[in-house]
Amino acid sequence: MASLTTTGAPVARVRGHHRSFGETHVLRSIDLDIAPGEFVALLGRSGCGKSTLLRSLSGLDPTPTEEVEVAGRTSVAFQEPRLLPWRRVHENVELALLNSPERRQREELARRTLVEVGLEEKLDVWPLQLSGGQAQRVSLARALVSSPDLLLLDEPFSALDALTRIDMHQLVIELWRRHAMAVLIVTHDVDEAIALADRVLVMDSGRIAREWSIEPRRDDRDLSKPEIARIRAELLDALGVRPTPPNPNREPVRDQGAA
Numbered sequence: 001m002a003s004l005t006t007t008g009a010p011v012a013r014v015r016g017h018h019r020s021f022g023e024t025h026v027l028r029s030i031d032l033d034i035a036p037g038e039f040v041a042l043l044g045r046s047g048c049g050k051s052t053l054l055r056s057l058s059g060l061d062p063t064p065t066e067e068v069e070v071a072g073r074t075s076v077a078f079q080e081p082r083l084l085p086w087r088r089v090h091e092n093v094e095l096a097l098l099n100s101p102e103r104r105q106r107e108e109l110a111r112r113t114l115v116e117v118g119l120e121e122k123l124d125v126w127p128l129q130l131s132g133g134q135a136q137r138v139s140l141a142r143a144l145v146s147s148p149d150l151l152l153l154d155e156p157f158s159a160l161d162a163l164t165r166i167d168m169h170q171l172v173i174e175l176w177r178r179h180a181m182a183v184l185i186v187t188h189d190v191d192e193a194i195a196l197a198d199r200v201l202v203m204d205s206g207r208i209a210r211e212w213s214i215e216p217r218r219d220d221r222d223l224s225k226p227e228i229a230r231i232r233a234e235l236l237d238a239l240g241v242r243p244t245p246p247n248p249n250r251e252p253v254r255d256q257g258a259a
């Protein structure tokens with residue numbers, strides 16, 4: 001992976017990226033630009049290569065420089081929070097700042113970021129004392145504390161209950177606005193992709209098969225219900241999910257509220 005240096009360049013540029021494990025070709029000629037401040041969702045069936053692409057962008061995987069270039073800092077939050085159980089919450093977040101020499105500065109940055117994710121009460125507790133949603137907030141704080149230019153989220157909310165997931169969506173949108181970073185989220189969830197992203201990419205067998213831009217941009221998003229239903233139907237179709245046919249034996253539902 002290399003760094004982009006040109007001003008105005010995308011935060012990530014992927015060109016003809018291939019990744020194989022032995023004989024298995026997992027990514028096949030991926031081309032992708034992510035603009036600074038853009039929110040992109042990567043959607044696809046299990047095993048299509050989403051996490052592999054995310055790892056290439058993160059620098060966790062050795063990747064040829066001519067195939068993947070990333071400008072500035074990246075950080076990742078995963079489906080499991082991956083906190084060190086023998087370190088307190090604030091220490092887990094400070095670990096992301098080990099390159100920063102000033103201990104006081106590390107502590108202050110970690111504290112501020114934990115406050116931002118709503119965990120001011122939990123700075124000194126152990127990870128085992130947190131709920132699943134709180135642990136995921138710590139994981140987000142640890143990813144954010146280094147002020148990434150590109151935040152990579154690998155199915156970060158899929159293990160959470162539906163209500164906690166809605167809270168986390170709101171939190172991520174707030175953090176994205178405040179930090180003005182680009183975000184790439186890997187998800188299986190069509191509704192999550194529509195709720196969060198400006199652009200949705202559908203992957204299939206190691207390729208980006210289709211792409212949707214969701215207008216208007218999030219800042220003034222007010223998608224009418226038919227518009228959401230249309231995008232949802234198109235995304236499900238691209239994923240090969242066919243709508244369930246209506247049951248011909250079922251009575252139509254009457255509107256009970258009508259006088």
Ligand SMILES: Nc1ncnc2c1ncn2[C@@H]1O[C@H](COP(=O)(O)OP(=O)(O)OP(=O)(O)O)[C@@H](O)[C@H]1O
Pocket residue numbers: 021026044045046047048049050051052053188
């Ligand atoms: N380190 C590895 N060694 C061998 N095969 C791997 C490795 N990492 C991933 N694969 C294979 O690459 C394919 C894509 O995996 P990947 O994790 O990118 O899929 P995914 O789309 O993220 O799936 P899921 O949604 O289930 O997490 C799978 O067939 C997987 O078995």
